[in-house]
Structure formats: C-alpha cells, structure tokens
Amino acid sequence: MISLLTSASYLSGIEVSDVSSTNAIMYIDEGGPFVFSNSDISNSGSIINDPVYIYRSAVKEISNVTMRNIAQTPLHFKTSTVQLVDNLHIQNCTEYVLIERSMISSMQNSSFTQMGGESIKNGGSLYLVRSNMTISNSNFTENTAIDGGAIYFSCLGIRKCNLDITDSHFKSNKAVLSGGAIKYNVYRPTMQNNIFENNTAAYGPNIGSYAIKIRKKNSEIEQISLDNIGSGVENTVNIGKSPVNNI
Amino acid sequence: MALYDHDEQIMTLENLSLIEIKRKTSDTEIIGTSSNRVYEGVAFFPTLSFSSSPGSKNVAFRLTAEAIDMNVARRQYGSDYTLNDILVNFRYCKPGEILENNE
Numbered sequence: 001m002i003s004l005l006t007s008a009s010y011l012s013g014i015e016v017s018d019v020s021s022t023n024a025i026m027y028i029d030e031g032g033p034f035v036f037s038n039s040d041i042s043n044s045g046s047i048i049n050d051p052v053y054i055y056r057s058a059v060k061e062i063s064n065v066t067m068r069n070i071a072q073t074p075l076h077f078k079t080s081t082v083q084l085v086d087n088l089h090i091q092n093c094t095e096y097v098l099i100e101r102s103m104i105s106s107m108q109n110s111s112f113t114q115m116g117g118e119s120i121k122n123g124g125s126l127y128l129v130r131s132n133m134t135i136s137n138s139n140f141t142e143n144t145a146i147d148g149g150a151i152y153f154s155c156l157g158i159r160k161c162n163l164d165i166t167d168s169h170f171k172s173n174k175a176v177l178s179g180g181a182i183k184y185n186v187y188r189p190t191m192q193n194n195i196f197e198n199n200t201a202a203y204g205p206n207i208g209s210y211a212i213k214i215r216k217k218n219s220e221i222e223q224i225s226l227d228n229i230g231s232g233v234e235n236t237v238n239i240g241k242s243p244v245n246n247i
Numbered sequence: 248m249a250l251y252d253h254d255e256q257i258m259t260l261e262n263l264s265l266i267e268i269k270r271k272t273s274d275t276e277i278i279g280t281s282s283n284r285v286y287e288g289v290a291f292f293p294t295l296s297f298s299s300s301p302g303s304k305n306v307a308f309r310l311t312a313e314a315i316d317m318n319v320a321r322r323q324y325g326s327d328y329t330l331n332d333i334l335v336n337f338r339y340c341k342p343g344e345i346l347e348n349n350e
Contacts, residue, residue, distance in 0.1 A: 160322075204252070207254055209253055210258075210316065211250040212251070212253060212315060213331070214251070217257070217289050224333045231297070232276070232297075
C-alpha cells in the first residue's frame with residue numbers, strides 16, 4: 001500500500017494487478033499537490049477499503065490512469081481538490097467513483113464503462129455528494145444503479161453545488177428507478193452538447209429529478225385556467241366527470 | 248392533474264401523495280372532493296365545482312402537492328418560486344339558475 005501523508009509528490013508508472021490484500025492500494029491523507037499518472041490498477045477482488053482513497057488532499061493532476069475489474073469503489077475523493085483529470089478510464093467495477101465534499105475542476109477525455117449494478121443505490125459510475133465538478137469530452141457507457149445509472153448528483157447541504165457536463169456521451173446506461181443517465185436531487189447540472197442514447201429507467205430515461213409543478217396531464221400549457229364556469233355547478237367539460245378529462 | 252419535473256416528464260414513480268386544491272379568498276368556495284391521491288404521478292378530480300361571484304374573472308384557487316418540496320425547488324429556482332394557481336373565469340347565471348350569497 002502507498003500511504004502519502006506529506007506533500008509535493010509524483011506518483012507515476014504504478015502498475016498494480018491481482019491484488020489480494022484487504023487494505024487500500026493508495027491511501028493519501030493531507031497529501032499534495034501531487035500528480036498521479038500512467039498507472040494501471042486491476043483485478044482487486046477482496047479489498048475492504050477503497051482501493052484509492054484521497055482524503056484532505058490537493059491533487060494537481062490525474063492522467064492516463066486505468067482501473068479495471070475492481071470489486072469496490074475504485075476511487076474515493078473526500079474533502080479534496082483536483083485540478084485536472086485527463087484520460088481516466090474505469091471499467092467493470094462493482095461500485096461508483098465516490099466524490100464527497102470535493103472539487104474536481106476539470107475532468108476530460110475519460111470513460112466509465114460497465115460500472116455499478118442493480119443493487120447500487122446512487123450512481124453507477126459517479127456519485128457526487130456536496131461536490132463541484134466539471135466534465136467534458138467523456139463517455140459513460142453501460143453503467144447501472146437504482147437511481148442515476150451513470151451519475152448521481154446529490155447536494156442536500158447548505159452550500160450550492162455545481163456540476164457542468166459538456167460534449168459527453170451517455171450510452172446504454174440504466175437506472176432501475178430514476179435517471180437512466182443522470183439523477184440529481186437539488187441542483188440541476190448545466191449540460192451542453194451532450195448525447196444521450198439508449199439510456200433507460202422506470203422514470204426519466206436520461207435525466208431524473210423531482211416534481212416541481214402541477215398541470216393538466218398532457219397539456220403543454222403551464223397555467224391551469226378554467227373558462228365559462230358556472231358558480232357552484234359541477235363542470236363536466238373543464239373539470240371532468242371521469243379520468244378521461246384529466247385534471 | 249399531473250406532477251411534472253423540470254424536463255416535462257410526469258413523475259410516474261409517485262404514488263399515494265396528495266394533490267389538493269384550496270380556496271385563496273373567503274368569497275370563494277370549493278364543493279366536492281378537493282384533494283386526491285396521485286397514481287403514477289396523476290390525480291383526478293371528477294366531482295368538483297368552484298363557487299364565486301358570477302361573471303368574476305381570474306379567480307385564483309391554490310394548488311398544493313405533498314410530492315413537491317418547495318424548499319428544494321426554491322434552492323434551484325429561487326426564493327420566489329411558487330406553484331401556479333388554478334384561475335377560474337365564472338360565467339353569469341343562465342336562466343333558471345339561482346343566485347345565493349352572491350354566488
């Protein structure tokens with residue numbers, strides 16, 4: 001296990017595979033600013049702790065890192081800042097990347113494939129909790145969760161959170177319940193030039209959120225207005241005597 | 248009536264929470280079942296009538312829904328975010344209808 005408890009380091013060229021230890025592969029506490037690059041971590045079956053856990057640290061760059069076949073949360077940021085994530089590729093992991101109270105200034109050119117599962121509650125590939133993140137040019141493919149097949153963006157704290165997603169591709173992600181690609185519970189991510197393709201959910205095949213308004217079913221008019229109503233007279237036209245009339 | 252999200256999707260997983268219609272001013276009445284539970288995001292109000300002065304326009308009745316958390320909605324959409332009222336335009340009485348208490 002790599003434990004980094006000091007500052008200013010380069011972690012490069014790490015190749016770890018077929019891990020049988022129950023400890024984390026990397027545990028970094030109050031580290032940085034450091035660079036983690038050109039590394040490949042795969043086939044960790046019995047790790048109890050998160051394989052890469054970055055806590056109270058400043059990360060300058062994570063680049064050209066691949067993580068595969070990990071039966072855990074492959075990467076966990078808590079109360080940390082990351083300036084740049086470039087070419088991070090994670091696939092076939094049973095849980096999400098967990099980002100708690102952290103800031104990822106830019107993640108680009110990355111991919112998340114076949115992560116999570118139907119028993120994972122929030123976010124198949126990314127679970128953001130009270131965090132800020134900018135994502136661009138990244139792919140989310142065949143990830144699965146109960147809510148937020150690819151991404152779950154949670155921000156129930158006092159402070160506002162931001163998630164910006166641009167030029168990214170969400171394909172064949174699945175939520176058992178809500179938000180086939182993305183689910184958010186307070187703040188709506190800003191999204192531009194993204195492609196959503198074949199994502200599925202019981203509600204919100206691409207994006208799931210929460211109820212914000214009431215209006216007549218299948219009406220595009222926001223305001224519910226009833227005209228020519230007789231005072232105290234049951235109105236069979238505008239109010240409806242049966243569900244067919246839909247108000 | 249249906250519960251909708253930001254993306255104009257009906258909240259099809261929402262069941263059993265209430266949608267309620269309430270009067271906003273004392274010179275109006277709601278007769279009939281004014282609250283109903285949603286099923287797959289939709290509630291129906293088959294027996295409902297509104298009362299106010301004949302000929303009055305844009306009489307507002309308040310809509311509320313248990314499934315809409317206004318605290319959450321206001322964090323996203325601003326502190327002045329509210330639900331739309333139902334606006335009712337009442338006609339004048341037809342021959343044979345009786346005006347009581349100005350309704």
